Amino acid sequence: MPDRIADIWGRRTPYARDGAWPVRVDQKLAEGVQEADVDRWVQSACTLCSNGCACDIAVKDGRMVGVRGRAVDAVNHGRLGPKGLFGSWQGMQHGTRGSERLTQPLVRVDGELRETDWDTAMERIVRRSRQLLEEKGPLSHGFYTSGQLFLEEYYALGIIGKAGLGTPHMDGNTRLCTATAAAAMKENFGSDGQPGCYADIDSCDTMVLYGHNMAETQTVLWMRVLDRLAGPDRPRLICVDPRETEVARLAEVHLAVHPGTNLALMNGLIRELFVHGWVDEEFVAKRTIGVEQLRETVEPWTPEAVARVCGVAADDVRRAAELIGTAERMLSTVLQGFYQATHATAASCQVNNVHLLRNMLGRPGCGVLQMNGQPTAQNTRETGADGDLPGFRNWENPEHIAELAELWGVDVDRIPHWAPPTHAMQIFRYVEQGSIGFLWVAATNPAVSLPQAERVRRILAEPELFLVVQDLYLTETARFADVVLPAAGWGEKQGTFTNVDRTVHLSDKAVEPPGLARSDLDIFLDYARRMGFRRNDGRPLLEWSSPEDGFRAWQECSRGRLCDYTGLSYERLRGGSGIQWPCNEEHPDGTPRLYGDGVFSTSLSAAETYGHDLLTGATAGPEKYSALRVDGRAILKPAAYTPPHEEPSEDFPLRFTTGRTAYQFHTRTRTDRARQLHRAAPAAWVELSVTDAQRLGVREGDVVRVSSARGEIVVPARVGQVREGTVFAPFHYGYWEQGASGPDGRPTAANELTATEWDPVSKQPLFKFAAVRVEKVADGTGPAPAPTTTASRPADPAAAPATAGGADAEVEERLLPMPAGEGGL
Amino acid sequence: MLLPVYIGLLHRAEQALADSFRQVAAGHGGEPDVFETCHLLAGQCDAHTEALRPVVERYGEAEDQEPERLHAEALSETRSGPLGLLRDLQDLFVLASLVQITWTMVQQAGQALRDEELLAVVRRCTPENEVQLAWLRSRMKQAAPQALVVAA
Numbered sequence: 001m002p003d004r005i006a007d008i009w010g011r012r013t014p015y016a017r018d019g020a021w022p023v024r025v026d027q028k029l030a031e032g033v034q035e036a037d038v039d040r041w042v043q044s045a046c047t048l049c050s051n052g053c054a055c056d057i058a059v060k061d062g063r064m065v066g067v068r069g070r071a072v073d074a075v076n077h078g079r080l081g082p083k084g085l086f087g088s089w090q091g092m093q094h095g096t097r098g099s100e101r102l103t104q105p106l107v108r109v110d111g112e113l114r115e116t117d118w119d120t121a122m123e124r125i126v127r128r129s130r131q132l133l134e135e136k137g138p139l140s141h142g143f144y145t146s147g148q149l150f151l152e153e154y155y156a157l158g159i160i161g162k163a164g165l166g167t168p169h170m171d172g173n174t175r176l177c178t179a180t181a182a183a184a185m186k187e188n189f190g191s192d193g194q195p196g197c198y199a200d201i202d203s204c205d206t207m208v209l210y211g212h213n214m215a216e217t218q219t220v221l222w223m224r225v226l227d228r229l230a231g232p233d234r235p236r237l238i239c240v241d242p243r244e245t246e247v248a249r250l251a252e253v254h255l256a257v258h259p260g261t262n263l264a265l266m267n268g269l270i271r272e273l274f275v276h277g278w279v280d281e282e283f284v285a286k287r288t289i290g291v292e293q294l295r296e297t298v299e300p301w302t303p304e305a306v307a308r309v310c311g312v313a314a315d316d317v318r319r320a321a322e323l324i325g326t327a328e329r330m331l332s333t334v335l336q337g338f339y340q341a342t343h344a345t346a347a348s349c350q351v352n353n354v355h356l357l358r359n360m361l362g363r364p365g366c367g368v369l370q371m372n373g374q375p376t377a378q379n380t381r382e383t384g385a386d387g388d389l390p391g392f393r394n395w396e397n398p399e400h401i402a403e404l405a406e407l408w409g410v411d412v413d414r415i416p417h418w419a420p421p422t423h424a425m426q427i428f429r430y431v432e433q434g435s436i437g438f439l440w441v442a443a444t445n446p447a448v449s450l451p452q453a454e455r456v457r458r459i460l461a462e463p464e465l466f467l468v469v470q471d472l473y474l475t476e477t478a479r480f481a482d483v484v485l486p487a488a489g490w491g492e493k494q495g496t497f498t499n500v501d502r503t504v505h506l507s508d509k510a511v512e513p514p515g516l517a518r519s520d521l522d523i524f525l526d527y528a529r530r531m532g533f534r535r536n537d538g539r540p541l542l543e544w545s546s547p548e549d550g551f552r553a554w555q556e557c558s559r560g561r562l563c564d565y566t567g568l569s570y571e572r573l574r575g576g577s578g579i580q581w582p583c584n585e586e587h588p589d590g591t592p593r594l595y596g597d598g599v600f601s602t603s604l605s606a607a608e609t610y611g612h613d614l615l616t617g618a619t620a621g622p623e624k625y626s627a628l629r630v631d632g633r634a635i636l637k638p639a640a641y642t643p644p645h646e647e648p649s650e651d652f653p654l655r656f657t658t659g660r661t662a663y664q665f666h667t668r669t670r671t672d673r674a675r676q677l678h679r680a681a682p683a684a685w686v687e688l689s690v691t692d693a694q695r696l697g698v699r700e701g702d703v704v705r706v707s708s709a710r711g712e713i714v715v716p717a718r719v720g721q722v723r724e725g726t727v728f729a730p731f732h733y734g735y736w737e738q739g740a741s742g743p744d745g746r747p748t749a750a751n752e753l754t755a756t757e758w759d760p761v762s763k764q765p766l767f768k769f770a771a772v773r774v775e776k777v778a779d780g781t782g783p784a785p786a787p788t789t790t791a792s793r794p795a796d797p798a799a800a801p802a803t804a805g806g807a808d809a810e811v812e813e814r815l816l817p818m819p820a821g822e823g824g825l
Numbered sequence: 826m827l828l829p830v831y832i833g834l835l836h837r838a839e840q841a842l843a844d845s846f847r848q849v850a851a852g853h854g855g856e857p858d859v860f861e862t863c864h865l866l867a868g869q870c871d872a873h874t875e876a877l878r879p880v881v882e883r884y885g886e887a888e889d890q891e892p893e894r895l896h897a898e899a900l901s902e903t904r905s906g907p908l909g910l911l912r913d914l915q916d917l918f919v920l921a922s923l924v925q926i927t928w929t930m931v932q933q934a935g936q937a938l939r940d941e942e943l944l945a946v947v948r949r950c951t952p953e954n955e956v957q958l959a960w961l962r963s964r965m966k967q968a969a970p971q972a973l974v975v976a977a
Binding site: 137420422434613616617619621642645755760 | 862906907956975977
């Protein structure tokens, strides 16, 4: 059986263009457990990346003992990645590897967190909430949630915030991972909503990965690409990434741009499309607006100009543009290398522009996947638990607000819509200034994941702040809380969630949560009940008694919107494959692709936004938007390049960027509790190029100090394959194993270095760029603890032993015939 | 011809706006979006001043004999705190509006003179001025409820 730590992507199952991706069922059971021992298998989908792989959880004696991929599912055709195989079920377990789950509510007494019961904890929350509402009103309340909860939980929270309390201060950590995906789709197509689908990998002849290290961030999606690449008519691959990732290694063209220069590259690629006539003039004339302005904006960006600014060869720019320009079926994917970088929305919009210019949307093989970073990020966006309104509604459209008011049975004025909902970074600023006195953090760990960690810790520690933290574990963030609520997690509760390509999955409850832990939905409903939130007719605002009640309520909210769920039900989602929204009377089996008819969500009544200036984020407003007469056409949105704000200097001569490794997720709260994953990537490191390492006198494994204007980390160095002048660190490594909320002597969190800055439109923080310097502080005692199987591999293969998991990491892979009715979508 | 009076008004107002954007950026570094955007917009104002240079060279800048009633000078200092931010952005809005209406008057004269060079400068610069106003309005609308209702 293959060692899936050593071999992340498993056995190849090659297939040809327009063929069906073969089924391979991946299964991992706990040591000593045989398939015959399993009491039952419970349907779910993996929540350790945004791909949404359907799986069944193995249950024995009331415990989760393993997992297998679901053969019938359109997303993964049975496969799972290392995080899913090892981390999903082991990460939930209580009491392994010294990692206790939270099993009882905690309240702060005399400065210490002490165990208590639910009544005491909730009453403390409600008392403070009521007091602040009376003294300062609803703007004193803020909520910071996640990309990890279920749809029903987000929708409940959205209703509590908007119709119960009436505060605009609610956002998700989706702001860090996926806000730009939504923003870019809104600007070009009028609404959030992924145009393409994963099956476009099966049919494309060209794939472009923009700032997307798919091989590590969505390992199962990458298996699909690898299987096409191993097939008879492999797609041409283009990679834009400053690192020599697995994607880059297999690409025909690798554009290793300087961090911060994506927009210059995109403008150059688009210019080539115009120059060589690789534009569908008829489609552009009939179905888009803005082409002349776009043509003018990109005019200065010759391949030579791009080469100068981005640090790539002009001929590579020409070659990439030629592949894009001559593709017949092209799939583009975009992720954090664009979303968390300078000009995030502007650069991501240019990818959409490329597809509009080439009329490559809505047909098999022709799609854009503006990726998500998290498994349920799509639902945070849909339900309005982040800086959006439920059902992709537009805060500037009074009719949309009236619809929500009617659904919820409250006055229109109750729902804050005088400005866009407040984004996460601004919420933390209001906490810093003291105008938000009540902050509820659910299923996220801002003490490690937000930029400029030292500042965030200071804000969370504000004595005036009342902080509620709801989590599975005592995270770095939870240690700052006034009240800690123990939550039930994946496999311990029921609900639905939606992945990058709009596929909705049901996740059933497999086991009981540990101790007194309760589902996030139950916690939110309890708060609403205790607060006495009511509709105008006197009934409780949230009368749900189960997740399915919440799902039905959400279906009504989604009715007639692009994300229409009205044709789905828990029953329909059970047994077969996940189903892609919109799913309604018109599309009873769901919808693989959007916009095949060239009609976009840009009409005045449909649009989720009336648009922004990409440079400043200024809103255009309904009058200006109306004057454009967009009327269902797409908007070609140009943006002129401006240099990044923080350039390398004499003091800080190197460019710092951050990212993920294949073996860990987020702040490792679940993945590091699986020993296979822990061993593969046990501790923090930083990657230097060979040239920079030589200049600094640093050898493999030497301990270095990386400093920026904000702070420093002290970690071992991997002399690796990052481009010269650039320094990379994984962002997973905080301080929870040490029982601490912050560093004690040797800081490791990449966000000690990053700056508080965000994209003007999507408000996504810019994690991908900081100016730093590197100094050696000690000789190493061995190689850096970085995997050798991924982009973090050493430049010299002999410098570190190969990453492997041994017998413990062996996984069963079964090749199965395609189930009837699958494939060839 | 009194167009040089308006050329002078415009030239000085763009310079004052550039200085003021920088002043507000310096005074509100704790708001990173304000800091970065104000610097960006100050650069636009510099470019407008530069774009006006050939026009200034042709027409010259004149002082009229009218007394100044409304003093449109660069901000000399900034305030602090949420309310201070709102007031400072509002001052910028007033200055940027003055710039906007002055461009409009110069454009009117340019049309009457059929001065294509001048009109090209107007076409190049005024859309950016519009965006500046739109950004200030968006940012202030976002900040006002918190600053006026909750902040101490």
